[in-house]
Amino acid sequence: MMITGVKVTLILLAATTVTSLVLGTVIAIMRISRIKILRVLGTLYVEIFRNIPGLFWILFFYFVFPDLLPWGLGVKLNSYLYYPIVAGILGLTVDNASYVSDILRSGRLAIPHGQREAAISTGLSRVQQYLHVLLPQMFRITLPPLGTRMVHNFKNTSLCMAIAAPELTWATQNIESLTFRGIEATTIATLFYIFLAGIMVSMIILLEKWWKIDVSSISHSKA
Amino acid sequence: MIKFIGANKSFNNRLVLKNINLEIAKGEVIVICGPSGAGKSTLLRTINKLEPIDDGEIIVDGMYLSDPKTDLTALRAEIGMVFQHFNLYPHKTAIKNITLAPRKVRGLSRKEATERAEKLLEKVGLLHRRDAYPVQLSGGEQQRVAIARSLAMEPKIMLFDEPTSALDPELINEVLDVMVSLAKEGMTMVVVTHEIGFAQKVADRVVFMDNGEILEIGAPPDIFVNPRHPRTKEFMSSVFHIPVFNVNQEEDQDF
């Protein structure tokens, strides 16, 4: 059960890290876009998903979301063995993406105008400006808060116990109530969380080194 | 090559370019000077439409900038721009700064773009710094890489906006040298600068701007040494510390 717990937690972590980064990036780009309707939608997204607890969204995707779907699909989802995990991924993603987009947006604001002007004046298209000039810098500038956010998201995977997704915290709880070997289970879970968070932090530090860029250098030339 | 016809531009209802008429021939080197806020940068930035004008027309190499059908990417690919603060991409090495646009806009292969970039780095004397990040370069080196980055697009026109004014004095000449050799190769250049030596050496004409207007255009000695317009005189003597010497025939009694 502990092993399954670790597996499910890892799945939740891996899936939501990727999906929330992608969704968060899309929302961030919407919010800094020239097109007003995209900006409004992006802001609306952040205001809705950031201001309502992540746990609510997990419960929402588990209990409410299937009912909103066309009838057949909802029933199928409800009977799907792994639906708690899917609902957990959805809930964590929409929650975390709102923070990610906010962090990335602040990164965009920290890039001096000249960067885009240089890109424009060499003829790069808007998409190319984002891909090669703006986004790479947004991720570099915001790496520290983004990393913290991802560790936070990792801890939030434990919220999925509320919908009985068999992740580590749920497993620990279950072992305790079934076998009364809660102390051992809790110890293992604690060590695992610390260990994995440690790995995440080290990866972030490594990335920072690999990107070996003094972040302050990006905004040294405010014209 | 570049033609301004009655160009006007305002920011927040304030005219910053007033009825600009100017024609720049192929291969000409134009220096623009004038006090802060005169509109020099704005004028320069209208040439590649970083700033659109409100009315009038600008024609660059046969392209009408007011025409919505004008392909801006094609226009900008033909015009190199060098900025006061270099604006190198801090997350890319010198060589990658240079190869980005040729690869993405011109469609060069990585190999072709790298070869071209290495030639240009050699030309600006920085081949040995090809893998350095901008933070690891001095200001003068950064600006030379920025010039190479613009040249890599094989532009027909180069615009410079105070390319040396953010540099320590001892680094200015290495950048000016590159610009001088570029001018001698016949590049069409529009340069906002207060480097009088550079202007004397290579400028065909100097444009003096104040308050959004072109007040005077002439050969370098005419503008620097013997300006006609009172505002030009005032500016030259205050900024360049050039009192009105009168090396020329015309006697100027107010000195």
Ligand SMILES: Nc1ncnc2c1ncn2[C@@H]1O[C@H](COP(=O)(O)OP(=O)(O)OP(=O)(O)O)[C@@H](O)[C@H]1O
């Ligand atoms: N994006 C902008 N929004 C509003 N006003 C602007 C903008 N850019 C320039 N201006 C104003 O337009 C006028 C001309 O500015 P510009 O930068 O062209 O002057 P300049 O001659 O280049 O001055 P400097 O020597 O200080 O660089 C200034 O009064 C400036 O405040």
Ligand SMILES: [Mg+2]
């Ligand atoms: Mg200026």
